[in-house]
Amino acid sequence: MARAAGVAPSTVSYVLSGKRSISEETRRQVEQSVRKLGYHPHAGARALASSRTKVLALVVPLRADLNMAVMMQFVSSVVTAAREHDHDLLLLTKDEGPQGLRRVTSSAIADALIVMDVEAADPRVPVLRSLDRPVVLIGAPDQITPMGLTCVDLDFTAAGASCVGHLADLGHRSIALIGPSPAVYKRGTSFAGRFLRGFTDAAKVRGVRATSHPCAPGYEATRACLDELLAEEPKVTGLIVHNEAVLPAVLTELQRRGRRMPEDLSLIAVCPDAMADNQPVSLTTVAIPATELGEMAVEMIIRQLEQKAPSAPETRLLSPRLTQRASTAPRKS
Amino acid sequence: MARAAGVAPSTVSYVLSGKRSISEETRRQVEQSVRKLGYHPHAGARALASSRTKVLALVVPLRADLNMAVMMQFVSSVVTAAREHDHDLLLLTKDEGPQGLRRVTSSAIADALIVMDVEAADPRVPVLRSLDRPVVLIGAPDQITPMGLTCVDLDFTAAGASCVGHLADLGHRSIALIGPSPAVYKRGTSFAGRFLRGFTDAAKVRGVRATSHPCAPGYEATRACLDELLAEEPKVTGLIVHNEAVLPAVLTELQRRGRRMPEDLSLIAVCPDAMADNQPVSLTTVAIPATELGEMAVEMIIRQLEQKAPSAPETRLLSPRLTQRASTAPRKS
DNA sequence: CTGAAAGCGCTTACAG
DNA sequence: CTGAAAGCGCTTACAG
Incomplete structure (x- = not known):
């Protein structure tokens, strides 16, 4: 490569890295040879010499x-x-x-x-x-x-609070959270705990009833989770789903049970916005960015x-x- | 590293690579030092010398x-x-x-x-x-x-044929395919075309009516796709969904329209088996392995x-x- | 069974 | 503005 351009190897290196000034002429010379030969510096050699792997x-x-x-x-x-x-x-x-x-x-x-x-x-x-x-x-x-x-x-703490705030502002007095799998809480994956804390604390501040329902993946678990949740008194009218995997199942089950959104139940999904597109209803979301x-x-x-x-x-x-x-x-x- | 073990660098290399026989004693010596120092050979240097990056x-x-x-x-x-x-x-x-x-x-x-x-x-x-x-x-x-x-x-050709075969064996005479997005066919991503070919050819052989409906992502597109498909005469009684993204939407829409599975409609999903678990019905699948x-x-x-x-x-x-x-x-x- | 030495292809002080 | 040289840390023929 260096000889193709008629310069020293070090010059090639400097042209490529821009670490020192190079005359117009030799720069052009080098750049042209680089292009012509499709030259790419050997990553291992570079890493060895520079202690940087990129x-x-x-x-x-x-x-x-x-x-x-x-x-x-x-x-x-x-x-x-x-x-x-x-x-x-x-x-x-x-x-x-x-x-x-x-x-x-x-x-x-x-x-x-x-x-x-x-x-x-x-x-x-x-x-x-x-x-x-x-x-x-x-x-x-x-x-x-x-x-x-x-x-x-x-x-996530603020996210939990923001969901509660939105539902409370809309007049909902009994709300529920379908959270990640129990295993996620158990491992101490903190986003789950932080969301829950934001949810719980905000509910206390706003004086609304709030219950939490971790939900394992799979349709059966989702159904069981909803059974529990919908049996509560006073009736849950605001639902937050912080579990992407079961979101479609939740929507399907709600529909099957004749709970209309938003007439009977307001629902907020915590998920990437792209995911909300594939759902039957246009969902209010807190985006996971x-x-x-x-x-x-x-x-x-x-x-x-x-x-x-x-x-x-x-x-x-x-x-x-x-x-x-x-x-x-x-x-x- | 080599000095820690009291041997030559080359010996360390040979112990690690197993490329020549080493006496019990020096091997142990080297292995011990490797463990003690948490030694890992420099990947760049190795790549440079051996022309293998792993x-x-x-x-x-x-x-x-x-x-x-x-x-x-x-x-x-x-x-x-x-x-x-x-x-x-x-x-x-x-x-x-x-x-x-x-x-x-x-x-x-x-x-x-x-x-x-x-x-x-x-x-x-x-x-x-x-x-x-x-x-x-x-x-x-x-x-x-x-x-x-x-x-x-x-x-995928065999997969398409196998879906048709299963439905035909069950007595279905009018079947439909919800395929990947039109964009996928247009790009010439071959799995889509091969599946469709298997589907079409097998339908011909079995003498069943078969239509294909590429479906773009998103709930609206799915609904439109089902509108078209369910309006067909003779009534479609066998459906193949070869599009993971819209599968939940298809199921939800079918339910909303009161089409029961499998009473009114038999459905086969082409998707990873893990994905079938999250659906409301236990789905007959052709697994994407x-x-x-x-x-x-x-x-x-x-x-x-x-x-x-x-x-x-x-x-x-x-x-x-x-x-x-x-x-x-x-x-x- | 083991070591000394060359060499892999770069980068970067060191000189000029 | 540029080059010659050392050195990065390995592997692998070459010797013994």
């Missing part, structure tokens, strides 16, 4: 109880954002555990880590903290920031990589956005 | 008209299988196009490529063929094998990497598996 690692959970479609939205937006910043994306699974994280960083496969689905008491947290590479969590575990990790997430979160995570990581000094850990919580559509209405008194 | 690249489509949940199943199984074979997975998107493939291979970021969603006249095909690295396609484009690429896929396909792709790639001589391209088509459940029954005469 690879980001994303650790995803592969859990049946988390929604695959939502996961894929995160993955999509992270890989797209990474490429926009001239980085590649390595995919890791949660199954690799703490040692997987060590492997990837200590063998210099990736420069930084984006980690999803961190649980309370997650054994990966201490490792992540000791890694000495930029780390951003998507999803904020309770109490992580003081422990020194950077997170981005939807403000998967795409923005993925982009933000990448941008924060890239910024950390650009500055040599490790930046102070921060937590960025996106404010929830509630969009009213046809599935919520004032309570019929 | 990284597989997976190229996924990020298209709204392909089902995200199904995509994620493929991704999951590929990454899991790759790790089982001691390889990492780099994720690329279709958006990167032909030059993305060149970039990844010519900069030696990955050893081999697994590519999804290859279309008719896909500009990536000639590039893929010229790449001189193992390539496996998930999803067999028509006419690709003679062009020299290895593929794995479900035998995403997990198996991903595993097979990885195994074929790994095998190609192990043998130095490039192996002859082959196409492996999995036979469809139809599982009868509660949504299909003999036609009420």
